[in-house]
Amino acid sequence: MKHQKPYKTIDQPGEAEFRDRNSKFVGLACGVNSEKEVNEILEERKSAHPKSRHIVFAFRIGPGGEVYRASDDGEPSGSSGLPVFNQIKSAELDNVLVTVVRYFGGTKLGIPGLTNAYGEAARLAIENTTTRWVKPVDEFLVQANYAHMGKLMDVLKGRPGLEIIASDFTGGVELHIEIEKELTAETLQRILCEMAEVPYDPHRKIEIDGLKFYEVGGEG
Incomplete structure (x- = not known):
């Protein structure tokens, strides 16, 4: 399931060390998007x-x-593990992995000592990251004939909340675009109105021959 609201995640990873009675705890905090990425990073840490x-x-x-x-x-x-997870929650982060590597120093710390050490290593690692807010997007495949290409590109480029992420002009015009989810409905309608050269009307139904928008992962 995709995020429906903006969320905070890690942009640049952070690492930190914490020591207690000769045991060394090395924390790493980073952004992830899937459990596959989690497993890959864990293998790298090992x-x-x-x-x-x-x-x-x-x-x-x-x-x-x-x-x-x-x-x-x-x-x-x-x-x-729980103290590490609690630091993620405390920082209000999503799509995040925090690992803490322990080198045993010869002295047992007891559960309170372990809880503090792992939590501190995680907290310090998170503090050393840079974070960013991610705005969820809807992705569309835009297909158009060549007659629309020039005007379509002019209408799309520089539009707030919209990014062209891929393009192919070999068999017509095919664009992959992302639109910030909260702007999707208005943005699509404004594009159609501008392509049809009519005033913006959020309720007006517009169809243009040779121009189609298909939501990626949606029903089209």
Whole structure:
């Protein structure tokens, strides 16, 4: 399921270290869009830290963090993955993974010590990121004949909330565009009105021969 409202995520990853009684905790916070990405990053962390004792992690993906997980990776239950996950929630982030690698220093920290150490490593890593707000978009395939090409490009380019992400002119005009979800209905209607050279009317039904918009992932 896609986000329907703007959400905050990580733009540039952050890393940080926290130490307690000779144990070293290395936190990494980064943006992710799927569980596949999560698994790939976890494999990278394992390769980068082959001598670590534990690689604890937590992530949340999707609207309201509908897909989430917190792993203790062998630490006492609830002592490590949950504190990491709580830092993600506290920062109000979505589509995010935080890992904390532990190098054991020879002294057991106990559950309170583990909770604090993993939570602090996660918090510091998140603090070292840069974040951004993501506005959900609707994606469309635009198909037009060559007669519309010049005017269509003029109408689309520079329009607020709209981005042309791909184009193909080999067998006609084919464009992939993204429109900010909250602007979709008005933007499409304004495009059609301008192409038809009529005043903007949000309720006017307009059809133009040789010009079609198909929602990607929708019913068309």
